[in-house]
Structures are given as C-alpha cells and as structure tokens.
Amino acid sequence: MNQYIKAFEDLKRGAASADVPWVRRLRGEAMASFIEKGFPTTRDEAWRYTDPTAIRDAAFIFETGAATLSQGQIEKLNRERVGNRIMFLNGRYVREVSSLPENVEVVDLRKALATNPEIEMHCGAHADFKQNAFVALNTAFLGEGVLIRIPEGTVLEVPLRLVFVADPASEDSIFQPRVLILAGKRSGGTLVEHYCAANLKGYFTNIVSEIVLGEGASFRHCKIQNENANAFHIASTWVSQEKGSQFSSWALSTGSRLMRNDCHVGLAKEEASCVLSGLYLGDGDQHLDQHTFIDHRSPAGKSRQFFKGLMAGKSRGVFGGKVLVRQGAVQTDAMQTNKNLLLSDEARVDTQPQLEIDTDDVKCSHGAAVGQLQEDALFYLRARGIGERDAGRMLARGFAQEVIDTAGEGLFKKELEELVSRKLEAQFSQS
Amino acid sequence: MTDAGSFLNKEYQHGFVTNVESETSARGLNEDVIRFISQKKKEPKFLLDWRLNAYRGWLKMKEPTWARVTYPAIDYQNIIYYSAPKQKKDGPKNLEEVDQEILRTYEKLGIPLEEQKRLAGVAVDAVFDSVSVATTFKEKLKESGVIFCSFSEAVQKHPDLIRKYLGSVVPVTDNYFAALNSAVFSDGSFCYVPKGVRCPMELSTYFRINAMETGQFERTLIVADEGSVVSYLEGCTAPIRDTNQLHAAVVELVAHEKAQIKYSTVQNWYPGDKNGKGGIYNFVTKRGICRGAYSKISWTQVETGSAITWKYPSCILQGDHSVGEFYSVAVVNNHQQADTGTKMIHLGKDTRSTILSKGISARFGKNTYRGRVKILPQAAGSRNYTQCDSLLMGGQCSANTFPSIEVANKTSQAEHEATTSRINEDQLFYCKQRGMSADNAISMIVHGFCKEVFKNLPMEFAVEASRLLGVTLEGSVG
Numbered sequence: 001m002n003q004y005i006k007a008f009e010d011l012k013r014g015a016a017s018a019d020v021p022w023v024r025r026l027r028g029e030a031m032a033s034f035i036e037k038g039f040p041t042t043r044d045e046a047w048r049y050t051d052p053t054a055i056r057d058a059a060f061i062f063e064t065g066a067a068t069l070s071q072g073q074i075e076k077l078n079r080e081r082v083g084n085r086i087m088f089l090n091g092r093y094v095r096e097v098s099s100l101p102e103n104v105e106v107v108d109l110r111k112a113l114a115t116n117p118e119i120e121m122h123c124g125a126h127a128d129f130k131q132n133a134f135v136a137l138n139t140a141f142l143g144e145g146v147l148i149r150i151p152e153g154t155v156l157e158v159p160l161r162l163v164f165v166a167d168p169a170s171e172d173s174i175f176q177p178r179v180l181i182l183a184g185k186r187s188g189g190t191l192v193e194h195y196c197a198a199n200l201k202g203y204f205t206n207i208v209s210e211i212v213l214g215e216g217a218s219f220r221h222c223k224i225q226n227e228n229a230n231a232f233h234i235a236s237t238w239v240s241q242e243k244g245s246q247f248s249s250w251a252l253s254t255g256s257r258l259m260r261n262d263c264h265v266g267l268a269k270e271e272a273s274c275v276l277s278g279l280y281l282g283d284g285d286q287h288l289d290q291h292t293f294i295d296h297r298s299p300a301g302k303s304r305q306f307f308k309g310l311m312a313g314k315s316r317g318v319f320g321g322k323v324l325v326r327q328g329a330v331q332t333d334a335m336q337t338n339k340n341l342l343l344s345d346e347a348r349v350d351t352q353p354q355l356e357i358d359t360d361d362v363k364c365s366h367g368a369a370v371g372q373l374q375e376d377a378l379f380y381l382r383a384r385g386i387g388e389r390d391a392g393r394m395l396a397r398g399f400a401q402e403v404i405d406t407a408g409e410g411l412f413k414k415e416l417e418e419l420v421s422r423k424l425e426a427q428f429s430q431s
Numbered sequence: 432m433t434d435a436g437s438f439l440n441k442e443y444q445h446g447f448v449t450n451v452e453s454e455t456s457a458r459g460l461n462e463d464v465i466r467f468i469s470q471k472k473k474e475p476k477f478l479l480d481w482r483l484n485a486y487r488g489w490l491k492m493k494e495p496t497w498a499r500v501t502y503p504a505i506d507y508q509n510i511i512y513y514s515a516p517k518q519k520k521d522g523p524k525n526l527e528e529v530d531q532e533i534l535r536t537y538e539k540l541g542i543p544l545e546e547q548k549r550l551a552g553v554a555v556d557a558v559f560d561s562v563s564v565a566t567t568f569k570e571k572l573k574e575s576g577v578i579f580c581s582f583s584e585a586v587q588k589h590p591d592l593i594r595k596y597l598g599s600v601v602p603v604t605d606n607y608f609a610a611l612n613s614a615v616f617s618d619g620s621f622c623y624v625p626k627g628v629r630c631p632m633e634l635s636t637y638f639r640i641n642a643m644e645t646g647q648f649e650r651t652l653i654v655a656d657e658g659s660v661v662s663y664l665e666g667c668t669a670p671i672r673d674t675n676q677l678h679a680a681v682v683e684l685v686a687h688e689k690a691q692i693k694y695s696t697v698q699n700w701y702p703g704d705k706n707g708k709g710g711i712y713n714f715v716t717k718r719g720i721c722r723g724a725y726s727k728i729s730w731t732q733v734e735t736g737s738a739i740t741w742k743y744p745s746c747i748l749q750g751d752h753s754v755g756e757f758y759s760v761a762v763v764n765n766h767q768q769a770d771t772g773t774k775m776i777h778l779g780k781d782t783r784s785t786i787l788s789k790g791i792s793a794r795f796g797k798n799t800y801r802g803r804v805k806i807l808p809q810a811a812g813s814r815n816y817t818q819c820d821s822l823l824m825g826g827q828c829s830a831n832t833f834p835s836i837e838v839a840n841k842t843s844q845a846e847h848e849a850t851t852s853r854i855n856e857d858q859l860f861y862c863k864q865r866g867m868s869a870d871n872a873i874s875m876i877v878h879g880f881c882k883e884v885f886k887n888l889p890m891e892f893a894v895e896a897s898r899l900l901g902v903t904l905e906g907s908v909g
Contacts, residue, residue: 045497048835327826342841345808349839353847355832360823360853368847370838 001038005031007062008140015143022120023113023142030129030139037133049318049350050260050289055232060174060204062141063090084156086146088164091175091205093146103154109145109178119147123180126210126238126266134234134260138176138208145178152214156189159222159412166205166231167198174204185214185242192412193223195233195255202230202257209237213245215269220248222412226419227255229284236262243269250407251278252416253288254423260289267294267301267329277306277406281423282315282347289318292336296329305336308403310396311347312427322354325362332359336366341373341399343392343427393428397421456513462486465614468513472583472617475590478597485603485613492607498770499799499831500739502712505677512615512648577630577661578623582650585621592623596654600683600720600747608679608741609716612648616681619649624659624690633889635664651682655690657723662693664892675703675738680715688723688750695888697896699736702903707766707795710738717744721753724779729756731887733896734769735903743801745774748782748810755784758884760896762903763796763828772802772833777810777843788819789881792828793904799831806843813843821851822880824873824904874901 008031019027039056040047084101087094093108100106112119129136150156166175181191195205205227213219227233233256239247253259265274280288288311294303309317323334340349353366373395381391400420407413456467465486469479494505572579578589586593603613624630655661678700684692694717703710713736719728730744746755757773775784790798804815821830832849854876862872878885878897885893 049837330826340838342838345841347839347841348837350835350837351847352833352835353849354834355821355830355849355851357821357823357831357851358829359826360828361826362823363852365848365850366832367849368834368836369845370836371844371846372841 001035001056003059003061004137004140005035011141018114020114020117026124027140027142030124030136030142033129034133034136034140037136040133046291046320049316049320049352050258050287052234052258052260054258055204055234058172058204058232060172061170063169063173063175083158084160086148086160086162088162088177090166090168090173091144091164091177091207093144093177101156101158101160103151104156104160105147105149105151107147109147109180110143112147112180113142116147119180119182122182122210122212126212126240127208127236128238132236132262134206135208135236138178138206141176142178144176145180148179148181150181150183150187150189152184152187154184154187154189159190159192161192161194164193164195164205164207165198166196166203166227168201168203171202174206176206178207179209181209181211183211183213183217183219186216187214188218190220190222190412193221195225195227197228197231197255200228200230202232204232205234207235209235211237211239211247213239213241213247213272215242216244217242218246220408221250222407222416223249223251223261224412224415224419225251225253225255225259225261227259229255229257229286231256233259233261235260236264239263239265239274241265241267241269241272241274244271246273248275249277250412250416251276251290252419253278253280253290254419256286256288258287260291262291262293264293265295265303267296267298267303270298271300272298273302275304275306275406277403279307279400279403279420280309280317281400281420281427282309282311282317283313283423283427284315285313286315287318288315289320291320293322294324294334296323296325296332296334298329300331301329302333303335305338306403306406307338308400309338309340309349310343310400310424310427311340311349312343314344314346316347317349319349319351319368320354321352321366322356323364323366325357325359325364327358330359330361332362332364334362334364338366338368339399340370341396342370343373343396389428393424396424396427400424455511458511459508460486460510460512460615464512468615468617471513472586474586477590477594478586481598481603482614485610486615488604489607489610489614492604492610494607498741498801499797500741500768500770502675502739502768505712507611510677513617571631575628575631576625577628578621579634580621582616582619582621582652585652589621589623592654593621593652596652596683596685598683600685600718601681601716606716608714609681612650612679612681612716616648616650619651619680621651622653622661622663624655624661626656627658628656629659630661633662633664635666647676647678647680649680651680653683653692653694654685655687655692655726657687658689659687660691662889663695664889665694665696666699666892666895675710675712677712678714678737682715682717682744684719684728686719686721686723686726686728686753689725690723691727691729692719693729694719694731694744695892696730696732696734697888697892697899698732698734698740699899701738702736702765702767703738705765707738710767711736713737713740713742715742717742718747719745719755720747721750721755721779721782723753724750725752726750727754727756729758729887730773731758731884732760732771733884733888733892733899734759734761734771735899737769738767740767740769740771742771743773745776746784747776747778748784748813749778750782751779752781753779754782756887757784757786757788758887759788760791760881760884760900761789761798761800762791762793762900763798764793764903766795768797770799770801772800774803775805775815777804777806777813777815779810781812782810783813784815786815786817786819787883788817789884790819790821790830791824791877791880791904792821792830793824794828795825796828797831798829799833800849802834803837804834804845804847805837806839806845808839811840811842815845817845817847819849820880821849822877823851823853874904877904
C-alpha cells in the first residue's frame with residue numbers, strides 16, 4: 001500500500017502537476033477511495049472466492065525506464081500480425097510498432113487527457129472506482145493507454161487488435177494501462193485485446209477499459225488473456241450502451257497465476273443488447289475468476305451469457321455473474337449459463353449466478369452446473385482404442401467447442417481454437 | 432389486468448388478543464434476566480452455564496447485515512424476554528386444566544385440541560407464548576417409546592439427552608440470532624424417536640405469539656435414532672400489533688444411521704398491514720445433520736407471513752449416502768420481505784441433495800432466494816439439483832436469486848436452474864376465455880406454480896397452505 005501512496009505523491013509533484021484540473025480531481029478522488037478501502041479481502045462478498053492478498057503483499061513498483069523493443073522483436077511482431085494493431089509494451093502505448101487504421105482516431109491517452117476536454121464525460125464515468133479498489137488504483141495513476149474514437153457511421157473492415165506485451169525488467173512491476181473506446185452512432189467493427197508475455201518474470205497487469213457504444217453501434221470484442229504463469233491479471237471492462245446498440249464479447253482466459261476478469265455492461269437505453277461468452281481453462285495452481293455484471297436500466301434490453309470452465313491440476317475456477325433488472329426496465333430478456341468441468345480431484349469450482357429483479361414484466365433465467373467427463377462417453381472412446389488421456393481431451397475439446405462456436409466465423413475464431421487446443425494439451429499432460 | 436381494489440382490505444384472520452395474565456421478566460437483557468428465566472424453569476446448572484456462555488458470545492457479535500432486508504434497528508434492551516401464562520398449579524395435567532381462554536384461542540385458529548385428539552391423529556404440543564400448555568397424545572406416543580414433550584419438560588425428565596444434543600447442530604455462537612436464542616430461549620419442543628421406531632403419528636406444534644412486545648424464542652430439538660422415522664409439523668400465527676415483534680427460533684435436527692426426519696412448516700405470522708406497519712420479524716436458524724449413513728432430512732416450508740423472514744433451513748450431510756431436501760414456497764405481498772433459502776453441505780460420500788424453491792412477489796414485496804451448495808473434496812460421488820423459480824406480480828416488487836455452488840472434487844455434480852418471470856399472459860387469457868375471473872385464473876396458475884412443493888406437505892398442511900396462499904395473494908394483481 002505504502003509504495004502506491006509514495007508513487008502517487010511523487011507523481012503529483014512531478015509529471016502530474018501539469019494535469020488539467022478535472023484529471024487532477026479524478027485522480028485525487030480515486031486515490032482517496034483506494035486508500036480508504038484498501039485491497040479487497042475474501043470477506044468482501046464480490047471477492048469471496050478470490051483472495052488478492054498475494055497482490056497486496058507483493059511490493060509492486062512502477063517501471064521508470066521506458067522499455068524498448070529490440071529491432072529483432074519489432075521485426076518478429078511485424079511478421080506475426082497482419083492488420084491493424086495497437087501495441088503496448090509493459091503497459092505503455094508504443095506508437096512506432098503500431099499500425100493504425102486510417103478512419104479511426106487513436107491517441108495516446110495522456111495527450112488526449114490534456115487536450116481533449118470532451119472525454120471528461122466518459123473517462124472515469126463508466127468504470128466505478130468507488131466500488132472496485134483495483135479500478136481506483138488504475139484511475140489514480142491515469143495516464144498510460146489510448147483513446148480510440150470510431151467516428152459516426154464508420155465500420156472497421158479489419159479487426160483492430162490491441163496487443164499488450166509484458167517484458168518486465170524486474171520481478172515486481174505493475175502495469176496499469178487504460179483504454180477508452182468511443183464508438184459513434186451506427187459504427188461497427190471488431191476489437192481484439194491480447195495479453196501475452198515475452199519472458200517468465202512475474203508482474204501485475206491492472207487494466208481498465210471503458211467502451212461507450214453510440215446509438216445503433218455494433219461491436220464485437222474478444223479478449224485473449226495469455227499472460228505468463230507468474231503474472232497477476234486484474235482486468236475490468238465497462239461498457240455503456242446507447243439505444244439499439246449491440247455488443248458481443250468473447251473472453252478466453254488461459255494464462256496468469258491469478259486472474260480476475262470483470263465485465264460490466266450497462267444497457268443504458270432501450271433495445272440495447274449484449275452477448276457475453278467465454279472460456280476459462282486452468283491447470284497447475286492457477287486461479288481464474290470470471291465475473292460479469294449486466295445492468296438492465298432501460299426497457300426491452302436483451303442479454304445473453306454463456307461461460308464455461310475447465311479446471312485441471314490444483315487450479316480453481318470462479319464464476320460470478322449478476323443480472324440486475326431495474327424498475328422500469330420492462331420487457332427485459334436475460335439468460336445466463338455457466339458450466340464447468342473438473343478434470344482432476346484437486347481442482348475446484350465455485351460459481352455464483354445471480355438474478356436481481358425489480359420489475360415484473362421480464363423473462364430471466366440462469367443455469368449453472370459443475371460436473372465431470374462422462375464415464376460412458378470415455379468408455380465409448382476407449383473401447384475404440386483411444387487412450388484415456390486422448391479420450392478425455394477429445395471430450396473436453398467438444399465441451400469447449402460449444403462456446404467457441406458462438407464466436408461466429410471471424411478472424412479470431414481460428415486463433416481461439418488453436419489456443420484452446422494448446423491449453424487442453426497442457427491440462428491433460430498433467431492430470 | 433384486474434382492478435386491485437376488491438380484495439385489498441382482506442384482513443389478517445388470526446388477529447385477536449387473548450387476555451391471559453402473564454408472568455413476565457423485566458424488560459431488557461442482562462445476565463440476571465437469563466438467570467431469572469433459568470430459575471423460573473428450574474433448570475440444571477449446565478443449562479444455565481450454557482445460556483450464559485451463549486449470552487457472552489452474543490455480546491461480542493454483530494447483527495448480520497448481508498441479507499436483502501431493511502428494518503429499523505432493533506432495541507434488544509426494549510424486549511421482554513420471558514412471558515408465561517400464570518397458572519394455578521404447577522402445570523395442567525389434561526385438557527380440562529388448560530385455561531379456557533387459551534383453548535378458545537386455538538379454536539379460533541381452527542385447531543380445537545379436542546377434535547384433533549379424536550380426528551386427525553395428530554399430537555399437538557401447543558406453545559402459547561413461551562410455555563407449552565397442553566400436550567396431547569403423549570400417552571399413545573409413550574407406548575411406542577417416542578418422547579415428545581415441551582422443551583422444559585425434557586430438561587427436567589431427560590437432561591442427559593438434552594445435554595448430549597443441545598447445540599450440537601447449531602452451536603451457541605453460530606450466528607447472532609441463534610446466540611440470542613440460546614441465551615434466552617423460553618420453551619419449545621423436544622422429540623426423541625428411539626432405534627427402529629416409526630413414529631405412529633405426525634407430530635405437530637402450534638406456535639403463537641400473544642403478549643405484547645415479547646419476543647418468542649423457542650427451541651426445537653428432534654433426534655431420530657438409528658432406523659427411525661418421524662414427521663414433524665410446525666405452524667405459526669400471531670395477533671395483530673402495531674409494533675414489530677421479534678421471533679428468533681432455533682431448530683436442530685439429528686438423524687442417525689438410516690433415520691428419516693421430515694420437517695414441515697407453515698408460517699403465517701402477522702405480516703404487518705398494507706402500509707408495512709407492524710408485523711413479525713422472523714429470524715430463524717434451522718439446521719439438520721444427517722449423522723449416520725443412509726439418513727435423510729427433508730425440509731418443507733410455506734412462508735406466507737411475517738414482515739421480515741430471515742431463514743435458511745440447512746442440511747449437513749455427514750453420513751455416506753445421506754440425503755437432504757429443501758422444498759420452499761415463499762410469498763411476499765405489500766411490504767413483506769423474505770430472504771430465505773438453504774445450505775447443503777456435502778461431507779459424506781455419495782450424498783444427494785435437492786432444492787426446490789418457489790418465490791412469489793406481489794406489490795412492494797421483496798423476495799430473495801439465497802442458497803449455498805458446498806461439496807467438499809471428500810464427498811466423492813455427490814449430487815445436487817437445484818431449481819428456483821420466481822413469479823412477479825406488479826412493477827414495484829422484486830425477486831432476487833443468489834445461489835453459490837462450490838464443488839471440490841471431480842466425481843460430484845451440481846446443477847442449478849432459476850427462472851424469473853411474471854404470470855404468462857397467454858395462460859391468463861386462456862383461463863379467462865373459458866369464463867374464469869381474473870382472480871380465479873391467477874389463483875389457479877399460482878397454485879400450479881407451487882404444486883411441486885405443496886405435494887411434499889402432509890395432507891392437512893397442504894390444504895391449509897393452499898388456503899393461506901390464496902388469502903395472502905388475493906387482490907394483489909393489478
């Protein structure tokens with residue numbers, strides 16, 4: 001805790017002294033809220049199954065020297081990814097290796113904060129730092145990151161990919177990027193967030209994204225979390241949807257030692273709809289926590305959720321999904337499904353699907369299940385000469401495929417399939 | 432839909448006050464009050480120590496705030512913790528000796544003891560405020576070796592059993608209200624079914640809060656020894672009062688190997704008037720333990736009354752192959768609030784649990800299902816199935832579903848399903864088109880919604896429950 005307070009004071013005296021007043025105020029309030037609440041513990045209902053004390057106790061520090069990529073790395077990156085790309089290295093936006101689409105405005109967040117008064121009404125307005133200490137911590141050090149603005153009526157032809165590469169110099173770095181996406185009326189496209197690491201050192205990613213969809217906008221979002229096995233990954237995505245907008249999000253979580261992924265969608269205006277789906281696959285002693293919160297605030301909103309977990313080794317999976325239907329949000333249609341497979345005796349799953357409904361004209365349901373691979377299905381395969389491990393993997397693959405199929409035919413579906421296969425390989429080689 | 436006016440003024444049917452002189456303790460709670468209660472009841476020293484221990488634990492605890500209910504702070508020093516009807520002698524030996532006034536009260540409630548004795552084959556241990564006033568069919572039960580008596584009597588006659596089982600399922604410091612109950616409980620029922628005995632009749636108690644501003648803190652303990660079977664019914668009513676009254680009960684069930692306990696409740700405490708004034712605060716801790724292999728505990732509850740309900744009948748499935756069940760209908764109308772559900776803790780191998788919860792919210796009612804299914808690593812091959820449905824009537828009511836499922840081994844399965852919706856317009860239309868009034872149609876659909884739970888109630892109760900449901904919901908649709 002102390003190192004954050006000290007870093008905040010240093011920041012206030014140093015770089016942040018030039019901040020515009022509203023940014024200074026926002027940061028100050030966020031820091032005050034963070035100091036007051038401190039890191040959550042398992043006594044907090046929202047963190048009952050995920051204990052972040054390891055993050056609290058680790059002495060994470062902000063890296064000072066700007067990390068650079070070697071020429072070789074840059075070339076490798078350029079070979080790997082075609083299409084539009086926004087690169088982050090150790091939480092910092094690196095303009096030089098990014099390839100930006102022409103019809104979209106991508107600005108370094110620090111610059112946007114200083115020069116663009118219009119973003120005041122969005123930055124920090126959707127991600128609620130008062131209820132989430134990690135959001136407060138991120139907001140207090142607001143600066144790294146990007147503003148992405150998609151103009152009215154613009155449809156991205158190629159997915160826009162945000163790549164977060166961690167290449168920490170020490171074992172205890174904290175990266176706190178922030179992404180603000182403002183999508184104009186009737187705009188559309190696909191956004192992919194990809195987290196990976198260049199080495200095996202431990203670090204802590206604490207990212208906050210705010211996505212604002214204008215009237216009739218339609219976006220697909222994909223988050224691939226493939227951090228290294230020593231990393232802590234805390235992420236929260238806050239989506240606000242205007243009338244008739246559509247948002248579909250797909251989250252694949254395979255990496256990190258401890259992950260908490262929060263997706264918070266506010267259906268602010270009528271007829272907005274969202275589809276959230278995802279897979280979390282754990283092995284070793286990974287702890288993967290997927291949380292969703294859908295806030296139906298206006299009439300005729302629709303939400304769908306479909307999450308699955310596969311846990312091997314001594315890993316723990318957590319799912320918490322809440323659907324809130326406020327008074328007046330009539331004709332809401334909400335559905336949520338969470339299914340989990342336990343692949344080993346020491347793995348564990350805790351799931352909490354929640355419905356909170358304050359009006360009567362609704363149709364809401366949720367379902368959750370925890371089980372294992374079916375004995376007779378395994379037997380069927382083994383009777384045909386397939387080894388136990390391969391049979392298990394095939395069945396698990398089928399279980400996962402149901403969610404992957406909801407990703408729709410797109411550029412990232414193939415990538416998801418590949419990543420899932422690779423992870424399953426690892427899960428079944430252990431058990 | 433229909434005009435709400437017609438049935439709005441349906442009043443609480445059981446609201447009358449019986450004038451019986453009460454012998455009460457001083458207002459407030461301290462160690463002296465506990466000693467007074469203990470002395471009044473001529474309790475052995477171990478029980479007094481147990482109560483004091485609970486009281487000291489309670490002092491260190493905080494009132495829970497996690498439930499989705501709101502109520503003004505309770506002043507625990509402004510409650511009279513003991514109130515007993517004054518009696519001429521030490522205790523009535525038969526029905527004739529029971530205060531006629533009290534008997535008339537029961538008659539108004541529709542449970543004339545005399546008639547019950549002849550007709551229903553139900554032994555009623557009627558708890559009038561805090562002291563059990565009459566126990567019927569005791570002799571008949573005695574023949575089969577079943578002990579069924581008031582808690583105070585059990586303390587005098589079977590102190591060894593009380594000592595052995597009291598607090599063994601709900602420890603004194605389990606939670607705030609259980610600790611309070613442990614400190615000040617005044618009476619309740621005790622039942623022991625010996626090895627291999629199938630209890631010859633359904634056991635039943637009728638609780639009624641009578642004196643003004645007294646809390647009712649009853650304690651129920653049921654022990655079913657190896658291979659025995661018992662079914663227990665509990666019904667509750669309270670007269671109309673403007674102030675809120677506190678009811679903090681504790682029920683403990685112990686099922687040994689191959690024993691079966693079925694516990695049914697119809698709760699119809701006074702819910703407050705239509706503006707939310709008055710009503711009972713029903714903060715109850717109910718828990719059963721399946722101690723032996725192949726044992727079974729089944730909870731069935733119909734909650735239609737109380738201003739606030741805070742109640743989670745739970746099962747600890749310790750014995751291998753043991754079974755836990757929870758069937759519930761919770762109805763809230765006007766300003767009632769209910770936060771209820773269950774906990775199923777799977778410890779033994781191949782244990783099974785079923786949860787079926789139906790919530791109905793009308794007007795400004797708030798209904799919350801809160802459940803936890805926990806399957807521990809050693810509980811291999813365990814199964815859980817949970818279904819909870821909510822029905823909403825009116826744009827201002829609410830229904831919440833908060834389950835947690837924790838599974839820690841790869842041979843167990845847990846399933847949970849929940850739905851929330853209002854009454855299907857098509858079904859309503861269908862009924863109305865065939866000449867039914869809207870109220871009748873709604874009543875029919877609601878009964879259909881609750882049927883799966885009602886069918887688990889014993890016959891006599893199913894009829895009463897279904898009648899209560901109708902009364903509670905009449906005129907609530909508009």
